[in-house]
Amino acid sequence: MTRLDETPRIETHNATASAVELVGLSFAYPDGMPALRGIDLRVEPGEKVALLGPNGAGKSTLLLHLNGVFRGQGEVRIFAERLTEANLRLIRAKVGLLFSNPDDQLFSPTVLDDVAYGPLHMGLPREEVLERTRVALEQVGMQGFEDRVPHRLSLGQKKRVAIATVLSMGTPILALDEPSASLSPVARRELIDLLQSLPQTMLISTHDLALARDLLPRTVVLDEGRVVADGATADILEDADLLVAHGLEPLSAHRHQHEGAG
Ligand SMILES: Nc1ncnc2c1ncn2[C@@H]1O[C@H](COP(=O)(O)OP(=O)(O)O)[C@@H](O)[C@H]1O
Ligand SMILES: [Mg+2]
Structure with missing residues (x-):
């Protein structure tokens, strides 16, 4: 269906472009307050890049704009290419989006079908689709689950399959909404590793400050709906006043040491 023949257009004439550029991006849900201002x-x-903030800050809404699930006012540019209706497919071949709820990502009768869906619809040859699917499932530790029904998996397993559906696309940008939420400690550590x-460019929304x-x-x-701080993660995580002012709980010195040692 979709072919990638046009894709190099993005890269060739903008070798030095930002991966993502948002300019005055604003969005309001039809029934609600403005979510991005x-x-x-x-x-x-x-x-x-970590996207932190309290519930309702606009993190998910922002990520959903990066590949055009939502279209706000202002501009979204991916490798300098402005996101428009006409180049949605091009942009989606550049930005892999993980929804915070895996039920929004998984819709196929089997795990294999879900993870193969992206590369298949990029028009890749069957062998490459299967190879990408195999590698992605191995990366999230879900090899052996190919024939399982996604909706019957545990939440943590669904989450890992959902991550595999994004990885199998091979996009240069990953936009991940709370990727570590609902994972067991071991699965979380494996995800972080x-x-x-x-090597991908990453924007990750998370409540997991240790992951950041x-x-x-x-x-x-x-x-x-506004950017209230932007800087080195080490500096921001040390700024207890800033974190508390925005509904975030500073990592304690003890936990920092403990996890740093592991
Ligand atoms: N589907 C929706 N319909 C209406 N309002 C929504 C919807 N999703 C989110 N919102 C509202 O938009 C704002 C931003 O939400 P969201 O992007 O989900 O924040 P976060 O991911 O930081 O928790 C909040 O005020 C939230 O209540
Ligand atoms: Mg969210």
């Missing part, structure tokens, strides 16, 4: 944000290729090993500390050198704090 003029977000300006640039993420350079290879950067790994996996994400650490990946271990994986994401830059942090953007959102609150009430």
Whole structure:
């Protein structure tokens, strides 16, 4: 169906472009308060950025704009290419989006079908689709679950399959909404190790400040639809006043030491 023939158009004439650029991005849900209020944000290729903020800050809404699930006012540019209705497919081949709820991501009768769906619809040859699917399931530790029914898996297993559906796309940008939520401690650690090993540009919304500390050198704090801080994760996580002011609980020194040692 979709072919990637046009894709190089994005990369060839903008080798130095930001991976993601949001310009004055605003959005209100039809029935609610404004969820994003003029977000300006640039993420350079290879950067790994935590999106922190209290519930309702707008983190999920922001991530859902990166590949056009929602279309607000202002601009979304991916490798300098402005997101429009016409190039939605191009953009979706660049930005892999993990929904916070895996039930929003998984819709196929088997795990294999779900993880193969993206690469299949990118028009890749069957062998490559199967190879990508195999690698992605192995990366999330879900090999052997190919024939299982996604909706019957545990929440943590669904989460890992959902992550595999994003990884199998091979997009240069990963937009992950609470990837570690509902994972067991072991699965969480494996996810962090996996994400650490990946070269992709990442924007990750999380309540897991230790994940941000271990994986994401830059942090953007959102609150009430605005960017209220943007800087080195180490500095932001040390700023207890800032964290508390925006509904976040500082990592305790004890936990920091304890986890740092492991
Ligand atoms: N589907 C929706 N319909 C209406 N309002 C929504 C919907 N999803 C989120 N909101 C509202 O938009 C704001 C931002 O929400 P969200 O992006 O989910 O924040 P976060 O991910 O930071 O918790 C909140 O005020 C929330 O109540
Ligand atoms: Mg959210």
